Amino acid sequence: MSELVSLLDRLSQLAATPLLVSLAISIVFILLFRNWRLALPALIVQYVIVGIMLARVIEPGVALIKPLAGALVCMALSIAAQRADDVRARRGESVAVERIRHVAWRSVPAQVLLRAIAATLVLTAAFGATGRFPLPGGARELGLGAYMLLASGLLLIAITPEALNIGVGLLMFISGVELGYTPLEPSISVSVLLGFMTLAVGIAISYLTLADGGALVEPSRHKHPPSDTALTAPTQES
Amino acid sequence: MIPASLLIVLAPIAAAVPALLLRRWRLLETLAALIGCAVVIFLLVYSPDAPLRLGDVIIQSSAPLNILGRELTVRPYDRLPLLLIYIVAAIVFALGARIAQGWTFIPLGLGILAALSVALMIRPFVFAGLALEAAAAMSAIMIQAERNGKGSATGALRYLIIFTLALPAFLGAGYAADRASGVADLALQAEAYAPAAILLCIALGLVFGAFPAFTWTHPVAKDAPPLATAFLASVGVAAAGFLFLGFAQDFAWFRDQPFVGDFMNLLGLLTLVLGATLGWAQRSLGRVLAAGISVEVGCMFLLLSHTAPLTVEALAFGTVARAVSLGVFALGIAMIRERAGSDEFINIAGQGRLQPWAALAIGIGGMSLAGLPGTVGFVSRWTTARVIGVHDLEALVLILVAGASVGVGMVRGLSALYATVPATSLDTEVTPISAARPNMRGRAALVTLAIALIIALGIAPGITESIIQPISSNYTFYK
Numbered sequence: 001m002s003e004l005v006s007l008l009d010r011l012s013q014l015a016a017t018p019l020l021v022s023l024a025i026s027i028v029f030i031l032l033f034r035n036w037r038l039a040l041p042a043l044i045v046q047y048v049i050v051g052i053m054l055a056r057v058i059e060p061g062v063a064l065i066k067p068l069a070g071a072l073v074c075m076a077l078s079i080a081a082q083r084a085d086d087v088r089a090r091r092g093e094s095v096a097v098e099r100i101r102h103v104a105w106r107s108v109p110a111q112v113l114l115r116a117i118a119a120t121l122v123l124t125a126a127f128g129a130t131g132r133f134p135l136p137g138g139a140r141e142l143g144l145g146a147y148m149l150l151a152s153g154l155l156l157i158a159i160t161p162e163a164l165n166i167g168v169g170l171l172m173f174i175s176g177v178e179l180g181y182t183p184l185e186p187s188i189s190v191s192v193l194l195g196f197m198t199l200a201v202g203i204a205i206s207y208l209t210l211a212d213g214g215a216l217v218e219p220s221r222h223k224h225p226p227s228d229t230a231l232t233a234p235t236q237e238s
Numbered sequence: 239m240i241p242a243s244l245l246i247v248l249a250p251i252a253a254a255v256p257a258l259l260l261r262r263w264r265l266l267e268t269l270a271a272l273i274g275c276a277v278v279i280f281l282l283v284y285s286p287d288a289p290l291r292l293g294d295v296i297i298q299s300s301a302p303l304n305i306l307g308r309e310l311t312v313r314p315y316d317r318l319p320l321l322l323i324y325i326v327a328a329i330v331f332a333l334g335a336r337i338a339q340g341w342t343f344i345p346l347g348l349g350i351l352a353a354l355s356v357a358l359m360i361r362p363f364v365f366a367g368l369a370l371e372a373a374a375a376m377s378a379i380m381i382q383a384e385r386n387g388k389g390s391a392t393g394a395l396r397y398l399i400i401f402t403l404a405l406p407a408f409l410g411a412g413y414a415a416d417r418a419s420g421v422a423d424l425a426l427q428a429e430a431y432a433p434a435a436i437l438l439c440i441a442l443g444l445v446f447g448a449f450p451a452f453t454w455t456h457p458v459a460k461d462a463p464p465l466a467t468a469f470l471a472s473v474g475v476a477a478a479g480f481l482f483l484g485f486a487q488d489f490a491w492f493r494d495q496p497f498v499g500d501f502m503n504l505l506g507l508l509t510l511v512l513g514a515t516l517g518w519a520q521r522s523l524g525r526v527l528a529a530g531i532s533v534e535v536g537c538m539f540l541l542l543s544h545t546a547p548l549t550v551e552a553l554a555f556g557t558v559a560r561a562v563s564l565g566v567f568a569l570g571i572a573m574i575r576e577r578a579g580s581d582e583f584i585n586i587a588g589q590g591r592l593q594p595w596a597a598l599a600i601g602i603g604g605m606s607l608a609g610l611p612g613t614v615g616f617v618s619r620w621t622t623a624r625v626i627g628v629h630d631l632e633a634l635v636l637i638l639v640a641g642a643s644v645g646v647g648m649v650r651g652l653s654a655l656y657a658t659v660p661a662t663s664l665d666t667e668v669t670p671i672s673a674a675r676p677n678m679r680g681r682a683a684l685v686t687l688a689i690a691l692i693i694a695l696g697i698a699p700g701i702t703e704s705i706i707q708p709i710s711s712n713y714t715f716y717k
Contacts, residue, residue: 136417157399161389166399170402174402177406189305193306197372201375201402204376204379207382208382208394208395208398211387211391212387214386
């Protein structure tokens with residue numbers, strides 16, 4: 001653990017620009033590619049970058065909480081997404097790995113282009129906001145990172161229908177809040193509580209990802225319909 | 239010496255464990271939840287000032303509990319609101335004793351109670367935002383319960399998104415208040431504190447589900463098990479309301495900002511208009527419930543925009559009325575959903591004759607939500623009218639119209655329940671979807687008790703006086 005802390009400490013002394021560029025790349029990657037097999041590794045990388053940026057204003061040992069919590073959340077999300085994919089595969093629907101192996105090249109340019117334009121607009125707006133409405137705390141590079149994460153998190157929440165991607169947007173939004181707030185109150189308790197918050201939201205999103213993929217209760221295991229039919233959502237729109 | 243705040247947080251969590259283990263036996267699960275709530279209620283009743291001695295253990299109500307440098311204390315004005323919240327939670331849990339609401343309902347409901355208790359007790363207040371976010375994460379799972387399928391998580395995600403959006407507003411308010419405290423010039427202080435007050439208003443507006451354009455009430459009422467919706471709309475909204483009163487009590491900069499009352503008034507009017515516009519036109523019972531929640535939240539906002547002893551009394555009584563009315567209405571919807579597989583008006587024809595107890599619960603619960611005389615809802619509306627009517631007759635008319643709109647929605651639901659069953663569906667309609675045979679006697683007894691409570695509180699609201707009046711007198715900010 002001490003090696004990790006000292007590594008984070010050394011990385012935090014890097015110039016701000018490479019960190020911000022890496023953060024922007026991870027954000028664009030997540031916004032462009034909704035496939036969880038691509039988005040979740042990018043999210044882990046993003047958590048590491050956020051951890052390094054936090055280590056510039058708080059103790060590296062405390063900043064380490066963020067990447068650790070993020071890695072745990074990504075692990076839980078990937079397990080949930082894999083299970084949902086297993087159920088989808090049994091139903092004969094397309095799953096993440098299939099979409100990577102057999103890319104539908106005809107539809108890709110239109111989708112990616114639209115998202116790329118939205119991502120560019122959002123990142124430009126974040127850059128403009130950093131200059132015009134600088135966040136308090138004096139750490140300008142953290143302010144830019146916070147704006148980028150907040151704006152792109154909101155964009156992802158607004159434009160995706162899947163529970164997993166909305167969840168990734170929420171987690172990016174929380175990372176943005178953390179980058180913006182930590183310089184204002186650089187205490188252990190805030191970092192611990194925000195790390196706990198990331199874990200709690202991550203667990204909730206994992207559960208919702210399972211539900212969205214139809215993997216909470218597998219129908220084949222039930223000979224009879226479940227008795228909790230009071231839970232059934234109204235299925236027919238009048 | 240043990241601080242009471244520690245036990246208030248730990249008791250529901252401790253009760254959640256047996257509730258989770260006993261989830262197959264619904265009565266025992268409910269009993270575990272009721273015992274958890276009863277322990278906290280006992281603590282809050284018997285340890286107001288002097289230490290409570292239980293053998294060698296001394297429990298001190300006012301003793302602070304320090305967690306990571308943050309202080310959790312039961313302040314004098316927080317004690318009875320906490321008591322009320324646990325009573326209300328116990329009522330909603332008890333209503334779920336005979337109908338399945340998913341494994342998540344009681345264990346996570348208890349967890350949410352613990353998180354909301356932390357939100358009310360913790361200082362500095364920015365950490366209340368973190369506690370509310372933790373409660374929202376648990377609420378999202380409770381809303382989803384055991385439902386599966388693409389798009390089924392809309393309500394849960396909406397709830398989680400809204401509470402997450404409120405988080406930076408809470409944190410920002412804390413920072414802004416901290417910065418403003420350094421301003422020595424009295425003339426500049428109000429201006430310095432304004433951003434903090436604005437951010438707090440936005441955070442609370444989001445938590446209440448007030449913004450008509452992006453509210454959690456409708457998606458949650460559509461997707462969640464009905465009693466889970468009732469739990470969040472009664473317990474969660476009550477906690478947010480008392481949090482607002484706690485801020486007004488603690489911070490002169492918050493209560494003295496003139497725009498806070500105006501902002502609450504605007505949110506209240508918008509939310510009431512939403513309820514009034516949508517209530518009568520809904521085509522499912524779940525959405526009528528959502529419109530009822532909008533009307534209740536709108537009334538609460540209008541009350542929060544005033545500062546008078548009667549306001550706090552109306553708020554406190556409204557908390558009880560909301561829990562009972564929404565709970566009974568939701569119980570009826572849950573029974574209908576269980577058998578018909580839906581609560582859309584088009585799919586529930588004839589269910590009223592098959593399930594008269596469910597129809598009765600919907601009828602009486604809906605009457606109370608609409609504020610009809612003889613029900614607890616009427617008393618709540620009457621006290622609200624006494625506060626609002628003095629200053630704002632238009633708002634009073636809007637409240638009455640919104641209540642009537644929900645009433646029309648309820649009558650349309652009842653008409654659908656007693657509609658003639660189409661001949662083509664006669665064969666399928668009598669087959670219950672549920673494989674388990676419901677315990678009708680138990681449900682009938684539960685509905686009877688709940689309706690008796692609605693009427694008893696409607697006829698003799700003074701029963702609650704021993705809690706409601708002290709809540710009002712403990713807040714001193716309006717004196």
